[in-house]
Amino acid sequence: xxxLLIASVFGxxxxxxxxxxxxxxxxxxxxxxxxxxxxxxxxxxxVRAIMVSELKPVATAPVRxxxxxxxxxxxxxxxxxxxxxxxxxxxxxxVRRIAPNGQLSMQMLGGWLDQALVDQRWIILGSxxxxxxxxxxxxxxxxxxxxxxxxIPRDSIFLDIGARNPAEAAAMGIEPGDPVVPDSPFVELxxxxxxxxxxxxxxxxxxxLVQAMQRLARLPHPNHLFFVATTQEEIGLRGARTAANLVHxxxxxxxxGGIANDGGGRQEETQAHVGAGPGIFLxxxxxxPNRKLVRFVRDTAKAEGIPLQLDLxxxxxxxxxxxxxxxxxxPTLNFVVPVRYTHAHNGVVxxxxxDRTVTLMVDLLQRLDAKTxxxxxxxxxx
Numbered sequence: 001x002x003x004l005l006i007a008s009v010f011g012x013x014x015x016x017x018x019x020x021x022x023x024x025x026x027x028x029x030x031x032x033x034x035x036x037x038x039x040x041x042x043x044x045x046x047v048r049a050i051m052v053s054e055l056k057p058v059a060t061a062p063v064r065x066x067x068x069x070x071x072x073x074x075x076x077x078x079x080x081x082x083x084x085x086x087x088x089x090x091x092x093x094x095v096r097r098i099a100p101n102g103q104l105s106m107q108m109l110g111g112w113l114d115q116a117l118v119d120q121r122w123i124i125l126g127s128x129x130x131x132x133x134x135x136x137x138x139x140x141x142x143x144x145x146x147x148x149x150x151x152i153p154r155d156s157i158f159l160d161i162g163a164r165n166p167a168e169a170a171a172m173g174i175e176p177g178d179p180v181v182p183d184s185p186f187v188e189l190x191x192x193x194x195x196x197x198x199x200x201x202x203x204x205x206x207x208x209l210v211q212a213m214q215r216l217a218r219l220p221h222p223n224h225l226f227f228v229a230t231t232q233e234e235i236g237l238r239g240a241r242t243a244a245n246l247v248h249x250x251x252x253x254x255x256x257g258g259i260a261n262d263g264g265g266r267q268e269e270t271q272a273h274v275g276a277g278p279g280i281f282l283x284x285x286x287x288x289p290n291r292k293l294v295r296f297v298r299d300t301a302k303a304e305g306i307p308l309q310l311d312l313x314x315x316x317x318x319x320x321x322x323x324x325x326x327x328x329x330x331p332t333l334n335f336v337v338p339v340r341y342t343h344a345h346n347g348v349v350x351x352x353x354x355d356r357t358v359t360l361m362v363d364l365l366q367r368l369d370a371k372t373x374x375x376x377x378x379x380x381x382x
Contacts, residue, residue, distance in 0.1 A: 027207075027211070027351075027354075027355075028188075028195075030054070030207050030210060030211070031186065031195060031197075031203075031204075031207055031349075031354070032186040032197070033050055034047065034050060034199075034203040034206050034207055035186045035195075035197035035198060035199055035200065035203050036185060036186050036197070036198075037050060037199075037203075038092075038123060038125055038179065038181040039088050039089055039090055039092075039181070039199070040089060040090060040091070040092025040093065040094070040109050040110075040179045040180065040181050041089040041092065041109045041110065041231070041232040041233075041234050041235045042089075042109075042179070042231070042232060043092075043125060043179040044069060044088040044089050044231050044232075047088040047089075047203070047206065047229070048069065048071055048088060048229065050206075051071055051073075051088065051206060051209075051210065051229045052071060054210045054214070055071075055073040055209075055210060055213055055214070055227065056073070058073075058075070058213060058214055058217035059073045059074055059075065059213075060074055060075055060076060060077065061074040061077070064246070066239070066242045066243050066245075066246050067242060068230075068231050068232060068238055068239040068242045068243070069231045069239065070228055070229060070230040070231050070239040070240075070242065070243040071228070071229045072226055072227075072228050072243060072246065072247065073213060073226070073227045073228070073229075074224070074225065074226055074227075075213060075216055075217060075221070075224075075225040075227070076221065076223060076224045076225055077224055078224060079222045079223040079224050079369065079370055080223050080224065080250040080251060080368065080369075080370055080373040080374075081223075081224045081226060081247060081248060081249050081250045081251075082223050082224070082225055082226065082249060082250065082251050082252070082253065082365065082368065082373075083226045083228055083243075083244060083247050083249035083251070083252040083253070083323055083330075084209060084212065084213075084225065084226065084227050084228065084252075084253050084255065084361070084365070085209075085228045085230055085240060085243070085252060085253065085254045085255065085319045085320070085323060086202050086205030086206045086208065086209045086228075086229060086230070086254070086255045086256070086319075087202045087205065087206075087229070087230045087231070087232075087233035087234075087239065087240070087256075087319055088202075088203075088206060088229050088230065088231060088239075089110075089202075089231055089232055089233055089234050089235075089239075090110075090181065090182075090198065090199035090201065090202075090203070090234065091108075091109065091110035091111070091112055091182075091199075091201070091234055091343055092109050092110065092179060092180050092181045092182070093106040093107055093108045093109050093122075093179075093180040093181075094106070094107050094109065094176075094177055094178060094179055094180055095107075095124065095159070095174060095175065095176050095177060095178040095180065096176060097176060098163075098166040098169045098170070098174065098175075098176070099158065099166075100165065100166065101164065101165065102161070102162075102163030102164045102165045102166065102168055102169050103136075103158040103159060103160055103161075103163075104124075104133070104158060104159040104161065104169065104174065105158055105159075106135075106154075106157065106158075106159055106180055108154055109234060109235055110234035110235060110343070111234070111343055112154070112343060113343065113344070114151050114152065114153055114154050115151050116343070116344045116345065117135055117152075117154055117157055118135055118137050118152050118157060119134070119135060119136070119137040120134065120135050120182065120183075120345050121133070121134050121182070121183035121184075121345075122134070122135065122159060122180050122181065122182060122183055123180070123181050123182075123183045124159070124161070124174060124178050124179070124180050125178055125179045125180070125181070126172060126173035126174045126175075126178050127173040127174075127175070127178075128172065128173030129173065131161055131172055131173065131174060132161070132183065133159040133160060133161045133180070134159070134160050135157050135158070135159060135160070136157075136158060136160045137152070138152075159180070161174065181198070181199075182198045182199075182345040183345075184197060184198035184345045184346050185197070189348065193275075193350060193351045193352060194274065194275075194348050194349065194350050194351070195348065195349050195350075195351065196346055196347070196348055197346070197347065197349075198345055198346065198347065199347075200257045200337075200339045200342065200347040200348075200349050201234075201256065201257035201339060201342045201343065201347070202233065202255070202256055202257050204257050204337045204339065204349050204354060205254075205255035205256050205257060205337070206229060207354065208255045208335075208337065208354065208357050208358050208361060209227050209229060209255060211358045212227075212358050212361040212362050212365070213225070213227045215358070215362050216362055216365060216366075219362070219366060220366070221365055221366050222366075222368070222369040222370065223365060223368055223369070223373075225365060226247045226249065228240075228243045228247065230243050230319055233318075233319055237286070237317060237318070237319055237321060237322045239319075240254075240319035240321075240322035240323060241322040241325075241326070244322055244323045244325075244326035244327075244330075245326055245327075247326075248326070248327050249323060249326065249327075249330045250330060250373055250377065251293070251330055251331050251332070251368070251373050251376065251377070252320060252323030252324065252326075252330050252331070252332040252333075253320075253332070253333055253335060253361070253364070254318050254319045254320035254323065254332065254333070254334045254335065255334075255335045255336075255337075255357070255361070256318050256319075256334055256335065256336045256337075257336060257337060257338075257339040257342055257347070257349070258270075258272045258279050258281075258309075258311065258336025258337060258338040258339055259272065259311075259313055259316065259336075259338070259339065259342055260272050260273055260274045260338040260339060260340045260348075261273065262274055262340055263340070269313075270311055270313050271309065271310065271311045271312075272309045272311050272336065272338040273309070273338060274338045274339075274340055274348060274349070274350045274353065275338075275350045275352060275353060276307060276309055276338070276353070277306060277307030277308060277309055277352075277353060277356050278301075278306070278307075278308060278309065278335060278336065278337060278353060278356050278357035278360055279308065279309035279310065279311050279335070279336045279337075279338060280294065280297060280298075280308065280309075280310060280311070280333055280334065280335055280336070281311055281312065281313060281316075281318070281333075281334040281336065282294065282310055282311065282312050283312040283313070284312070284313050284314070284316040284317060284318060284334065285313075285314055285315055285316055285317055286316070286317035286318060286320075286321035287317075287318065287320045287321035287324055287332060287334065289320070289331075289332060289333040289334065290331030290332060290333065290376060292331070292375065292376040293331045293332070293333050293376050294333060296364075296367075296368075296372065296376065297333060297360075297364060300360070300363055300364050300367055301360055304359070304360070304363050306356050306359060306360050306363075307356070308360075309338070311336070318334045319334075320332040320333065320334045331376050331377055335357065335360075335361070337349055337350075337353050337354055337357050338350070338353055
């Protein structure tokens with residue numbers, strides 16, 4: 001896609017969101033801009049522009065980009081190399097084909113549930129600007145009794161943009177390969193301190209990355225820090241792989257959107273709750289963290305009075321897996337801000353969880369030093 005076009009589309013999409021009185025709060029403004037920005041895998045331009053505008057002024061070295069589009073921001077130049085990672089991309093799709101009736105088929109990008117796709121609003125990033133679309137649904141007055149309770153498979157879903165034929169769709173600036181994102185503007189949920197929006201997986205991590213780096217730029221720390229905003233995590237952790245190969249970290253910390261068990265799910269599915277503080281993963285399907293690093297984080301959180309949720313989740317992968325495998329191997333751990341309703345149009349995060357995650361990340365990066373990192377990396381029998 002054309003970066004200038006996507007950046008301009010981001011401006012139009014973000015301006016369509018409901019104005020907030022809280023917009024004077026820089027944290028709310030940052031969260032809103034990141035959540036509203038369009039950024040499906042391979043088209044993260046608008047998110048990358050926000051990250052560069054926020055972090056380039058405090059970086060101590062020129063911003064670098066790997067060949068996948070991940071952005072690398074540095075603080076300091078001596079001490080252990082520590083990679084702090086969050087991914088910019090969100091679940092989305094791309095236009096596959098234009099049908100004779102003007103409707104569009106869509107290639108899904110990322111782990112969507114079929115039941116989350118029907119009767120939803122979307123924005124297509126076309127060559128002439130944003131195009132609003134809806135995934136239609138069969139009318140209840142005509143479907144069969146069996147269809148009323150069936151999940152509609154994604155291959156039967158089409159985007160309706162109002163076009164009556166391929167020529168009208170083309171005139172709107174639509175062609176195969178155009179990125180598609182959910183149309184779900186940011187809003188605070190009724191003064192609750194909970195924020196509703198799209199793409200918290202992983203824009204909430206991007207926001208932690210921004211505020212932790214901005215705070216550490218004013219504080220002493222004993223490390224060479226690499227704050228990395230990666231691409232294409234949702235389709236295979238691709239950006240983290242190339243970024244880690246560029247950074248060569250001694251230790252890696254990933255920041256993600258967690259999975260909140262606030263809706264009555266089985267306890268074994270996930271243990272985290274929105275509003276109960278940041279979390280760490282002791283296991284997921286892609287990585288097992290370094291046990292010494294886990295202990296260091298738990299001790300730090302306890303010393304600082306920060307509640308820490310522990311979780312083990314199946315069916316979940318994150319960038320720490322690629323950092324862990326880079327070079328000759330690096331100790332890693334995945335941090336999460338709990339999110340309700342990930343991988344859907346609308347998710348919910350909690351402000352206190354976010355603030356505590358930023359504070360924990362800053363405390364950790366100030367406490368880590370060459371001796372501590374060496375001890376975490378030491379596997380020699382005692």
